[in-house]
Amino acid sequence: xxxxxxxxxxxxxxxxxxxxxxxxxxxxxxxxxxxxxxxxxxxxxxxxxxxxxxxxxxxxxxxxxxxxxxxxxxxxxxxxxxxxxxxxxxxxxxxxxxxxxxxxxxxxxxxxxxxxxxxxxxxxxxxxxxxxxxxxxxxxxxxxxxxxxxxxxxxxxxxxxxxxxxxxxxxxxxxxxxxxxxxxxxxxxxxxxxxxxxxxxxxxxxxxxxxxxxxxxxxxxxxxxxxxxxxxxxxxxxxxxxxxxxxxxxxxxx
Amino acid sequence: xxxxxxxxxxxxxxxxxxxxxxxxxxxxxxxxxxxxxxxxxxxxxxxxxxxxxxxxxxxxxxxxxxxxxxxxxxxxxxxxxxxxxxxx
Numbered sequence: 001x002x003x004x005x006x007x008x009x010x011x012x013x014x015x016x017x018x019x020x021x022x023x024x025x026x027x028x029x030x031x032x033x034x035x036x037x038x039x040x041x042x043x044x045x046x047x048x049x050x051x052x053x054x055x056x057x058x059x060x061x062x063x064x065x066x067x068x069x070x071x072x073x074x075x076x077x078x079x080x081x082x083x084x085x086x087x088x089x090x091x092x093x094x095x096x097x098x099x100x101x102x103x104x105x106x107x108x109x110x111x112x113x114x115x116x117x118x119x120x121x122x123x124x125x126x127x128x129x130x131x132x133x134x135x136x137x138x139x140x141x142x143x144x145x146x147x148x149x150x151x152x153x154x155x156x157x158x159x160x161x162x163x164x165x166x167x168x169x170x171x172x173x174x175x176x177x178x179x180x181x182x183x184x185x186x187x188x189x190x191x192x193x194x195x196x197x198x199x200x201x202x203x204x205x206x207x208x209x210x211x212x213x214x215x216x217x218x219x220x221x222x223x224x225x226x227x228x229x230x231x232x233x234x235x236x237x238x239x240x241x242x243x244x245x246x247x248x249x250x251x252x253x254x
Numbered sequence: 255x256x257x258x259x260x261x262x263x264x265x266x267x268x269x270x271x272x273x274x275x276x277x278x279x280x281x282x283x284x285x286x287x288x289x290x291x292x293x294x295x296x297x298x299x300x301x302x303x304x305x306x307x308x309x310x311x312x313x314x315x316x317x318x319x320x321x322x323x324x325x326x327x328x329x330x331x332x333x334x335x336x337x338x339x340x341x342x
Contacts, residue, residue: 047265053258053321062319132319164317189285191313201285226281233316235265241280 029061029105029137034069038230043237056232060135064161064232065184065243067106071228075245076113078225079122079156079182083114086155086179088121097154099145099168101126104138106160125152146171153177160184167197169248173215180249186233187221187244199246216252221245255330257321263333264312270342271305284309304336 017025019041025031026041033041042052056063079096088094096114098107107126114122126140127148141148145168149157157172162185172181185192188201196202200210200219212219222245230236231243271287272280274296278287288305291297297305311329315321 046262047269048258048261050258053261057319057321059320134319161317164313186283186313188283189309190283191317195285203289223281238265238269239280242283244281 026055029103030108032067032069032072032109035071035228035230038066038068039236041236044235045237046235047238048235052235053232061103061137062134062232064102065106066230066232066234067109068228068230071225071230072109072113074225074228076110076117078222079110080114080117082156082180083118083122088118090120093121093123094156095152095154096122096124096156096158097148097152098124098126098158098160099128099148099172100159100162101128101140102132102134102160103136104128104140106158107140108138110158125154127152149175149178155179157181158184162193162198164191165194167194169193169198170211170215173212173217173248173250176254178250180247182222183246183248184229184243185231186242187246190242191233212248216250216254217248218251220247220249222247255325255327257315257323257325260325260329260333261312261315263330264308267305267308267333267337267340267342270340301336301339304332308332308336 017037022033022037022041026033042049042055044052056066083094086094096110101107104126107124111124114124126138127143127145128134128140129144130142143151149171153175154177157178157180159168159181162168162183169181169183172178183193183198188199189195193199197211200212226244229243229245230240233242234240268284271284271291272278275287275290275294278290288297288302292302308329311325315325
């Protein structure tokens, strides 16, 4: 049985949606497709299909990470585990801050799924500088990342698709409340962040200690999550491997 | 050369480079693949320099919200040269 089919008493609810129907549903930002639905809808033998690039590079609503049910479930499982380890409770909920949240869609789904797993114990906040003028679909605090870190004092920070060549992680590490930050996107010389400052990866710097390590953080590539990801630089039908999820956890107290 | 054509050429090039190291985990990314190919003498310094330049151009393009229209013909020349050196 295909993954998105859930057995119900209503035979119509078991009907697999056609690619055209899924395309229609994707216009609603609160609709979270499955990995398979995205694959079926945009699958192409072309290296870069026009339909896929038109969808992902849309002026009004650009898509960087193509959020899907499986990835959000895996990410929520991971965050709920980390929240427990960091002492989250109803009396003392922890804050997860998303920086560079764009339209706020990732935070919206994370909050929903974390509420199912740890009711009242995790507050997820979306923040964005607003510099790219992306239309917000969900609540987003329009505020610079440094101000957001000071305002919300998060234990965990999430940044999906950090702008190319720029680095915001030094500011995250400098904030004493932050125990971990999780980066989503093309790592290590891909199109997100700065290859050395952000990822600690670069030609000619092999002897040097990466900035995150120097600041007492440890890097873990979250393979289980990454295997569920789909991003704009993938092409459905050609494989999904460009984007990944990487955690940087504070090991040496500040 | 349009951006769409450039991205298509880049994908063809990327696929070819990954085929040179079939056991390499693609999720480690093109940058680490290039390091791997260089360390295994599959590409030389000159080719590596050109590939890094092409990759940086691609990174700039795909990291912006929308696609621009055209890219300089110098980049087309660079891709053509690299493809020839890789016997593609």
